[in-house]
Amino acid sequence: MHIIPLVLAVIVALEHYYILYLEMFQTTSSTAQRSFGLDKEFLEDQRVQTLFKNQGLYNGFLATGILWGAFFASNSWSVVTFFILCVTVAAVYGGLTSSKSILLKQGLPAIITLVTLLIFR
Numbered sequence: 001m002h003i004i005p006l007v008l009a010v011i012v013a014l015e016h017y018y019i020l021y022l023e024m025f026q027t028t029s030s031t032a033q034r035s036f037g038l039d040k041e042f043l044e045d046q047r048v049q050t051l052f053k054n055q056g057l058y059n060g061f062l063a064t065g066i067l068w069g070a071f072f073a074s075n076s077w078s079v080v081t082f083f084i085l086c087v088t089v090a091a092v093y094g095g096l097t098s099s100k101s102i103l104l105k106q107g108l109p110a111i112i113t114l115v116t117l118l119i120f121r
Contacts, residue, residue, distance in 0.1 A: 005120050017063045022036075023053065023056030027043050028049075065082075069083060077121060081114070084117065088107060092107060
């Protein structure tokens with residue numbers, strides 16, 4: 001895999017590990033409050049914390065899939081492209097149903113990565 005899409009894919013993976021960290025371990029922190037645009041009282045609800053932890057786990061799976069594809073898969077381009085597409089679809093869905101900022105914060109890096117994957121194939 002070419003270095004430019006590889007570096008961008010790693011950045012997308014690191015972003016999703018950071019989201020995992022916020023959603024699973026820092027749910028009620030001021031950083032999580034700002035990042036997700038939610039108040040502390042809402043984030044302290046156990047049901048919300050359970051949902052966030054589950055969502056964080058999925059973000060971790062996406063990040064791990066990207067890194068596995070980039071460094072260990074025999075067909076790295078296909079694997080990384082698949083997981084970047086998953087991130088892009090999730091960001092579009094989140095942008096349409098939850099917050100438009102998701103499309104910018106998570107979607108834009110994934111879309112840029114996807115474009116470079118296609119250019120440098």
